[in-house]
Amino acid sequence: MKIYRTPTSMQRAALAWQRDGTLVGLVPTMGALHRGHLSLIQKARQQCDLVVVSIYVNPTQFDQPDDLRRYPRTWTADRATCMAAGVDAIFSPSKLYEADHSTWVEEKTLSQGRCGRSRPGHFRGVTTVVMKLVQIVQPNRLYMGWKDAQQLEVITRMLRDLHVPTKMVGCPLVRDPDGLALSSRNQRLSPAERQQALAFPQGLKEAVSKARPIVWLRRYLQRQPGLKLDYVEEANGRLAAAIWVGKTRLIDNRPLRRVQKKVQGPKLSGH
Numbered sequence: 247m248k249i250y251r252t253p254t255s256m257q258r259a260a261l262a263w264q265r266d267g268t269l270v271g272l273v274p275t276m277g278a279l280h281r282g283h284l285s286l287i288q289k290a291r292q293q294c295d296l297v298v299v300s301i302y303v304n305p306t307q308f309d310q311p312d313d314l315r316r317y318p319r320t321w322t323a324d325r326a327t328c329m330a331a332g333v334d335a336i337f338s339p340s341k342l343y344e345a346d347h348s349t350w351v352e353e354k355t356l357s358q359g360r361c362g363r364s365r366p367g368h369f370r371g372v373t374t375v376v377m378k379l380v381q382i383v384q385p386n387r388l389y390m391g392w393k394d395a396q397q398l399e400v401i402t403r404m405l406r407d408l409h410v411p412t413k414m415v416g417c418p419l420v421r422d423p424d425g426l427a428l429s430s431r432n433q434r435l436s437p438a439e440r441q442q443a444l445a446f447p448q449g450l451k452e453a454v455s456k457a458r459p460i461v462w463l464r465r466y467l468q469r470q471p472g473l474k475l476d477y478v479e480e481a482n483g484r485l486a487a488a489i490w491v492g493k494t495r496l497i498d499n500r501p502l503r504r505v506q507k508k509v510q511g512p513k514l515s516g517h
């Protein structure tokens with residue numbers, strides 16, 4: 247497994263792979279790898295000749311300096327995970343932005359609601375860093391998780407709008423056996439907070455089959471001890487929500503199961 251530390255060295259290797267006709271899959275991550283990331287890596291392993299995992303805690307997508315500072319960094323374990331999963335290369339630059347960096351990629355529609363509303367500037371940071379990664383690694387395929395549904399939608403739109411010849415592969419959301427969606431930020435939860443957080447996936451699961459899922463889930467989450475509601479929204483057939491547990495923000499989503507309305511027979515008229 248090769249480790250690339252600079253954009254230049256990574257791009258040089260990537261251009262050679264493209265010349266050889268190698269099918270390259272990129273799994274972009276911020277590290278602190280868990281089974282959710284691993285599922286993306288495994289899908290890429292099945293579908294590509296060569297798998298690159300990028301590990302970079304992107305400062306421009308953090309709206310809170312404290313969140314960036316506290317983000318878990320577990321390089322030694324991450325390297326071992328990638329090695330065991332048959333990853334060919336890790337791209338982990340110490341820096342991706344010049345001091346006078348002044349060019350941004352911004353998606354203006356799909357990034358507006360949900361996390362875009364709660365985290366100003368977040369998606370501009372995400373689109374910009376993913377565009378950089380795609381330019382550097384030149385992947386044929388990009389593997390991203392439905393855990394971050396809005397991110398997946400925004401990046402898919404960006405690839406289309408900017409004619410980037412990289413195919414998006416969306417991968418299913420992976421949960422812990424207790425239902426909590428796997429996330430690097432879960433590491434920050436105390437045992438008591440984690441216990442309180444379980445009401446989040448439980449409520450979401452129940453809400454998707456209710457007649458008024460948004461209203462139901464909002465009320466449910468507002469009643470849960472230790473949880474602070476950020477948002478509940480519906481988008482593209484999914485119910486998505488974000489909550490705070492102490493200082494940790496968690497997101498989750500599920501496809502909506504449309505409640506069957508009772509089919510009424512045709513009204514008889516003319517009598």
Ligand code: AMP
Binds near residue numbers: 430
């Ligand atoms: P992150 O390291 O949190 O930026 O996530 C990197 C990629 O892994 C993103 O495409 C995420 O959507 C995906 N991912 C994170 N957690 C999960 C999960 N529980 N299930 C599936 N994909 C995930």
